[in-house]
Amino acid sequence: MSTHTTAQAALPNKVKLVEVGPRDGLQNEKQFVGADIKIELIERLARAGFQNVEAASFVSPKWVPQMATSAEVMAKIERRPGTIYSALTPNIQGFDAALAAHAGEVVIFGSASEAFSQKNINCSIAESIARFEPVAKAAKANRLRLRASVSCAFGCPYQGDVPLDAVADVVARMRDLGCDEIDIADTIGVATPRQTQTVMLRAAAAFKIDGIAGHFHDTYGQALANIYASLEVGVQIFHASVSGLGGCPYAKGATGNVATEDVVYMLNGLGIETGIDLDLLVDAGMFISEQLGRKGASRAGNALAAKRAG
Ligand code: HMG
Ligand code: MG
Numbered sequence: 001m002s003t004h005t006t007a008q009a010a011l012p013n014k015v016k017l018v019e020v021g022p023r024d025g026l027q028n029e030k031q032f033v034g035a036d037i038k039i040e041l042i043e044r045l046a047r048a049g050f051q052n053v054e055a056a057s058f059v060s061p062k063w064v065p066q067m068a069t070s071a072e073v074m075a076k077i078e079r080r081p082g083t084i085y086s087a088l089t090p091n092i093q094g095f096d097a098a099l100a101a102h103a104g105e106v107v108i109f110g111s112a113s114e115a116f117s118q119k120n121i122n123c124s125i126a127e128s129i130a131r132f133e134p135v136a137k138a139a140k141a142n143r144l145r146l147r148a149s150v151s152c153a154f155g156c157p158y159q160g161d162v163p164l165d166a167v168a169d170v171v172a173r174m175r176d177l178g179c180d181e182i183d184i185a186d187t188i189g190v191a192t193p194r195q196t197q198t199v200m201l202r203a204a205a206a207f208k209i210d211g212i213a214g215h216f217h218d219t220y221g222q223a224l225a226n227i228y229a230s231l232e233v234g235v236q237i238f239h240a241s242v243s244g245l246g247g248c249p250y251a252k253g254a255t256g257n258v259a260t261e262d263v264v265y266m267l268n269g270l271g272i273e274t275g276i277d278l279d280l281l282v283d284a285g286m287f288i289s290e291q292l293g294r295k296g297a298s299r300a301g302n303a304l305a306a307k308r309a310g
Pocket of ligand 2: 024185187
């Protein structure tokens with residue numbers, strides 16, 4: 001029998017968490033969620049300490065009806081100094097709306113999968129990059145932060161495997177558009193930890209590692225392990241959704257993002273600073289779960305709530 005030891009990889013001391021529940025989470029809700037509920041959720045999340053909350057999506061209301069209140073939400077939220085409120089902008093029409101709504105960061109969203117690009121934004125990858133070019137230029141001209149999301153970087157609900165070269169190619173195109181941050185997204189939550197490291201390292205060959213974000217959905221229960229695996233290769237930005245809200249309307253069966261409460265609990269245990277107040281985050285999770293009329297999907301959130309009730 002052989003034994004082997006592995007050197008413990010140095011983990012970052014500090015991580016930036018982007019709370020995507022109000023957008024990625026709520027966009028997938030079947031029941032209508034009113035602007036007042038979204039506003040309270042966003043304000044609660046900002047108070048819990050997030051530097052970045054994905055608050056809106058300026059897409060076609062015919063495609064994603066739940067996001068049709070984005071302008072109202074952005075107009076009415078009380079803004080916390082130091083918090084960046086991001087908005088998805090698939091094209092220049094979306095950008096103009098985001099600019100008018102005073103978004104602090106605009107998010108172009110492409111895909112490493114041709115099939116998903118067609119289903120999600122109704123164009124090929126190459127066409128999407130052409131649509132993003134004027135958005136990127138306008139973002140720079142208006143001094144807005146520019147973030148890009150690369151969907152289906154670990155697998156696609158329509159085409160299955162996604163080649164590493166396709167991920168690297170889209171990351172390089174997004175870099176060339178001048179992005180400040182690039183999200184490597186597991187849209188359908190199929191990735192496993194070794195694969196995660198391979199994909200992250202490949203993305204990091206094309207873009208600065210401190211600008212790469214891990215966006216993991218938790219469909220197969222792998223998201224926390226994938227975050228840990230990403231930390232081991234130097235990723236320092238992660239997306240998460242309070243109470244594990246969400247899914248993608250164009251990725252059937254995909255569940256929500258990893259629950260933010262679970263991520264904060266894990267990072268606290270690892271001694272990694274996030275700046276998030278876990279108690280206030282649990283409150284926000286309880287608030288939105290109550291509004292949606294169901295138990296939250298965060299294991300840590302539910303455990304901490306039960307302990308309080310205790
Ligand atoms: P299209 O039909 O090809 O666009 O849709 P079009 O330019 O031909 O316009 C058609 C109609 O849409 C027109 O209206 C436009 O005005 C309107 P009509 O004349 O028919 O009344 N339109 C818009 N309305 C509002 N805002 C806009 C806008 N653009 C056009 N910005 C389009 C193309 C991209 C608009 C459409 O496919 C769309 O809205 N897709 C949204 C898909 C989406 O939001 N998916 C979920 C978010 S992505 C995601 O969740 C993944 C992520 O979390 C990472 C991950 O997990 O992978 C980010
Ligand atoms: Mg997503």
